[in-house]
Amino acid sequence: MERSAVILVGGEARRANGLEKYFFRYRGQTFIERLTGTLAGVVDEIILVAKDPAQCTRFSHLKDARCVADIRRGHGPLGGLHAGALAAHGEAIFVCACDMPCVSMEVVSRLFSLLDEYDAVIPQWTSDMIEPLHAVYRRRALLRALENHESLSVRRMVQGMHARYVDVATIREIDPDLRTFTNINKVEDLGRLS
Numbered sequence: 001m002e003r004s005a006v007i008l009v010g011g012e013a014r015r016a017n018g019l020e021k022y023f024f025r026y027r028g029q030t031f032i033e034r035l036t037g038t039l040a041g042v043v044d045e046i047i048l049v050a051k052d053p054a055q056c057t058r059f060s061h062l063k064d065a066r067c068v069a070d071i072r073r074g075h076g077p078l079g080g081l082h083a084g085a086l087a088a089h090g091e092a093i094f095v096c097a098c099d100m101p102c103v104s105m106e107v108v109s110r111l112f113s114l115l116d117e118y119d120a121v122i123p124q125w126t127s128d129m130i131e132p133l134h135a136v137y138r139r140r141a142l143l144r145a146l147e148n149h150e151s152l153s154v155r156r157m158v159q160g161m162h163a164r165y166v167d168v169a170t171i172r173e174i175d176p177d178l179r180t181f182t183n184i185n186k187v188e189d190l191g192r193l194s
Contacts, residue, residue, distance in 0.1 A: 001091050003112060005039040006084030007032070008077055008133070009059070009098040010051035010070055020058070022098040024184060026193055031101040031184070032062065040064045041105045042112070043094060047087050049080040076152050077133060085142045093137050097183060100134065101193070104180040107171055111136040119145070119161040123168050123181070130165065132158050134181055 009022050009032065022032040029037070036046050046065040050056045056067035068087045072079040077097075085093060092115055094108050114121045119141035123131040132154045145157050168178060184190060 002045075002089055003043040003092045003094070004084075004088035004090030004139075005043040005046045005094045005096070005108075006081070006088060007035055007039075007046065007048050007065075007096055007098055008080040008084070009048050009067075010055060010080055021184065024099075024101070024187065024190060026101045026190065032059065032098055034101045035096070035098065035103055036062055036065050038103055038105050039094070039108065042108050044090055045088070047084050048098075049084045049087075077154050078146060078152055078157065081137075081142060081154070082146045085137070085139055085146070088139055091139050093139055093142065095133060095135055095137060097133050099183045099185060100181070101184065102179040102182045103134070104175045106174045107180045108136075110171070110174060111166070114164055114166060116164070117162075118164040120158060120163040122158060122163050122165055123171060124165040125168050130155065130158070131168075131181060137161075 023030045026034060039046055048059055048065050048067040050067055050069050053069045056069055059067045068083050070079045071083050081095060092112055096103055111121045115136055115138065120135055120137045122135040141161055145161050172178060
């Protein structure tokens with residue numbers, strides 16, 4: 001089964017004081033370079049979803065990824081999921097946000113391996129706390145779920161899917177500190193990365 005990765009880059013950067021989080025630097029690379037470099041080892045294609053065509057030009061230097069713009073603008077992450085799923089060639093799609101510089105290739109590979117006949121594989125901390133933007137989705141199921149979805153809530157969308165929830169405790173076997181889920185919202189948060 002062909003695999004795709006969709007990285008959501010189209011946020012307004014409000015929490016980052018107007019700075020573009022995907023160009024924050026960590027260990028000599030920008031976040032987006034780290035993400036595309038990691039994901040290239042586990043997927044067949046990488047799609048960045050930007051808020052508009054102008055933002056796509058910010059990523060023309062990335063050779064391992066192509067950028068598409070939101071079709072449903074103003075719909076937040078769901079708009080990005082929609083555009084990314086439409087653009088994807090793979091039937092299995094890993095989705096993440098651009099502010100996650102420590103995504104683990106091994107964790108992503110594990111999530112893909114658990115898809116089986118499910119619509120999605122979503123890491124879960126507790127029954128109320130899930131990681132729908134660090135998850136694997138079946139393309140057809142994602143497009144079906146988004147077709148008539150009224151809410152802007154990703155969590156509400158996945159409630160209607162046949163999802164496999166994976167306890168993050170089992171992910172510790174391959175990522176003991178669960179760094180794969182680290183997201184950085186402000187420049188000040190970079191100090192949390194070691």
